[in-house]
Each structure stands twice: as C-alpha cells, then as structure tokens.
Amino acid sequence: MKVAILGAAGRMGHMLCDLVDRSEELELVAKCDVREDYPRTWPAGTEAVIDFTFHEAVPANITKAAEEGVVYVLGTTGLTDEEQKSVEAAAKKIPVVQSGNYSLGVNLLLGLVKKAAEVLGIEYDCEVVETHHRHKKDSPSGTALMLAKVAAEGRDQNFDDVSIFGREGMVGERPQGEIAVHAIRGGSVIGDHTVMFAGDVERIEITHKAQTREAFAAGALRAALWAADKKPGIYNMRDVLGL
Numbered sequence: 001m002k003v004a005i006l007g008a009a010g011r012m013g014h015m016l017c018d019l020v021d022r023s024e025e026l027e028l029v030a031k032c033d034v035r036e037d038y039p040r041t042w043p044a045g046t047e048a049v050i051d052f053t054f055h056e057a058v059p060a061n062i063t064k065a066a067e068e069g070v071v072y073v074l075g076t077t078g079l080t081d082e083e084q085k086s087v088e089a090a091a092k093k094i095p096v097v098q099s100g101n102y103s104l105g106v107n108l109l110l111g112l113v114k115k116a117a118e119v120l121g122i123e124y125d126c127e128v129v130e131t132h133h134r135h136k137k138d139s140p141s142g143t144a145l146m147l148a149k150v151a152a153e154g155r156d157q158n159f160d161d162v163s164i165f166g167r168e169g170m171v172g173e174r175p176q177g178e179i180a181v182h183a184i185r186g187g188s189v190i191g192d193h194t195v196m197f198a199g200d201v202e203r204i205e206i207t208h209k210a211q212t213r214e215a216f217a218a219g220a221l222r223a224a225l226w227a228a229d230k231k232p233g234i235y236n237m238r239d240v241l242g243l
C-alpha cells in the first residue's frame with residue numbers, strides 16, 4: 001500500500017516515517033509538511049494518507065483525499081466543530097479512520113472505563129486526568145475526551161450536560177454525576193491518562209502510560225491497511241481492533 005505521511009517533520013511524523021520504512025506491506029511515497037524542504041502534498045497514485053498535523057490543516061487535506069478516493073487515517077486532535085464537519089463530509093466518499101489515540105492499550109482502556117462506569121454508577125465520582133509534554137497545543141487531550149465520553153455513555157448520561165474542564169475559585173460542592181477533565185503539561189511526557197472513580201468507601205484508578213510514540217504510530221499504520229477495503233464512513237480504532 002502506497003502511503004503518504006502528513007506532518008512528516010513532527011514528533012509523530014518522524015516515528016511514522018521510520019515505521020513505514022521498516023514495513024513490508026507499506027511503501028512511503030511522500031513525506032509532507034509545511035516546513036521548508038518538504039513537499040506540501042502527496043503524488044497521484046497514493047492509496048492512503050496518514051495525518052498527524054494541526055487541526056487547521058485537516059479540512060483542505062481530507063477534502064482533497066475524498067476527491068481522489070484515498071483512504072484517510074486521521075490522528076490530529078483538537079478539531080473545531082466546523083473542521084469535524086469536513087471530516088464527516090469526506091467520509092461520505094472515502095473510508096476515514098479517526099481516533100484521538102491509536103494505541104492498543106488506550107483502546108482496551110476505553111472498554112474497561114465504560115464497564116467500570118456502568119457497574120459503579122453516579123455514586124462514584126469520575127475524574128479524568130491527563131499529562132502531556134510542554135509542546136502539546138490542544139487541551140484536554142483527544143484521549144481524555146474519549147475516556148470521559150465513554151464514562152458518560154456507561155452511566156447513560158449526556159456528556160455535554162455533565163462534563164466540566166478544570167476547576168477554579170468558589171465552585172461549591174461537587175454535584176453528583178459530574179465528570180471532570182483536567183490537563184497537566186510539562187517536560188517530555190508522551191501521554192499519561194488516569195480515570196478515577198471515587199466512592200465513599202473505596203477508590204478505583206485506571207491508568208495508561210505511553211512509553212514511546214511507536215504505540216500510536218503502529219496503530220495508525222495498522223488502521224491504514226485495515227481501511228483499504230472498507231466502504232466510505234468514519235471508523236475508529238476500536239473498529240480496527242475488533243474490540
């Protein structure tokens with residue numbers, strides 16, 4: 001499969017290019033970036049585009065991919081509602097895999113968190129805490145959002161009605177059923193996520209720590225191969241892994 005990496009000069013881009021170079025099933029046809037010395041776009045004949053760039057870059061690239069019938073693996077996070085609409089429009093024409101986290105561990109964690117939320121209910125206060133390196137631009141992380149959303153799903157709640165992002169000032173007592181998301185930034189942390197369910201007599205904490213970016217890159221490449229024969233639509237990493 002002929003793949004192009006968008007954001008090739010970035011942290012994820014380097015790891016993706018390295019893994020494609022080592023793969024027998026994938027051929028790297030373009031390393032694209034907006035930085036100097038990189039081509040901006042992919043050549044004709046590209047079969048899959050893997051996008052780990054910046055949210056503002058997504059609409060133009062995914063629209064072009066849809067016109068050309070190219071598989072799109074979207075790892076970029078922090079999309080606005082308007083940008084997300086461009087992803088949904090493209091997915092009417094091409095298979096798009098979109099995930100805020102392509103690692104096997106986090107996708108397993110999503111299932112565990114949903115189950116815990118189902119069993120524990122709103123009597124256990126749910127808080128999501130994420131830590132990332134100082135260069136990360138969006139907050140909270142796409143993964144923290146996914147985790148908080150599956151917790152709401154597990155408790156039959158509407159996420160927008162119960163979620164808050166950080167606390168400051170005289171906020172009053174914690175209302176039952178709230179799901180709070182907190183972001184920590186510092187150093188070179190690749191990505192840590194903890195979901196806490198705190199009850200009156202016990203507390204459960206489920207934690208995932210990414211040790212190298214290879215965890216995400218390997219998943220994104222697997223998603224590209226998986227999507228090759230899929231119908232147009234938006235798929236996530238749990239679809240790819242059959243979870």
Ligand SMILES: NC(=O)c1ccc[n+]([C@@H]2O[C@H](COP(=O)([O-])OP(=O)(O)OC[C@H]3O[C@@H](n4cnc5c(N)ncnc54)[C@H](O)[C@@H]3O)[C@@H](O)[C@H]2O)c1
Binds near residue numbers: 007010034057074
């Ligand atoms: N889904 C996941 O599993 C996962 C994992 C890690 C990071 N991410 C996300 O991936 C994105 C990139 O993360 P990073 O740490 O590699 O960032 P980074 O800043 O190191 O790299 C981003 C690269 O994209 C390039 N870029 C920006 N606009 C572009 C455009 N229009 N065309 C081509 N290239 C463009 C930048 O020049 C830069 O080289 C972020 O949104 C991050 O949150 C997702």
